[in-house]
Amino acid sequence: MIRSDRWKAFRILLLCPLMLVPSAIFLFGVPDIVAKFVGLVGLVFFGVCTVGWAISFVRPNRLTLTPEGFTLRDWKQTQHVRWRDVERFVTWSSSGQQMASWILHEEARQKSLTARINSTFGVDGSIGIGWPDPPHKMRDLLSRWKKRYAPEPRPDRG
Structure with missing residues (x-):
């Protein structure tokens, strides 16, 4: 079992509340309606991020192989x-953050609502950020396990 890095979660957790302050200023201190909307969106987004990273700090994410x-x-x-069900593992980037991700075989994707939604972004799922190893090493680890336990059938071998 691999646990996410609490130190990384703590550093991100410190940044999220800092973004709540400007969001609150936009929402409550600026009379412009667009600024108020931006402030509201910021408060909701960074509020959820703060809760999520606080939980990840207290209860680290787990990846069990x-x-x-x-x-x-x-x-x-x-x-x-x-x-x-996995076709291959890739390194995918979202908003400048790289993460180990996977692409499912078409049959498996059709069985998973989450994968069908995520596939519009180019991948069917991701382990996210905050792991002790960099994304390319996590991708390689997952690929080795897949190769060992579910190698792809070859046309010449059935």
């Missing part, structure tokens, strides 16, 4: 993915 697949538990959900 087994011969059947992997289980990712973060602050909002627990997700089980079978090795045989």
Whole structure:
């Protein structure tokens, strides 16, 4: 089992409340309606981020690898993915943050509402940020486990 890095969660947790202050200033201190809307969106977004990172600090995310697949538990959900459902692992970037992600086989994607929604972003799922190893190493680790426990069938071998 791999646990997310509490120190990384703590550093991000410190930044989120700092963004609440300017958001509150925009919402309550500026008469412009657009500024108030930006302030409201900022308060909601950074409020949720603060709660999520606080939970991740207290209860780190967990990635458990087994011969059947992997289980990712973060602050909002627990997700089980079978090795045989994964087509490949990739490093994906969102808003400048790289993370290890996966692309499912088409049949598996059709069975998962979350994957169908996420696939519009180019990947079917991601382990997120905050792990002890960089994203490319996490991707390589997941790829090695998949290769070991669910190698792709080759056309010449069936």
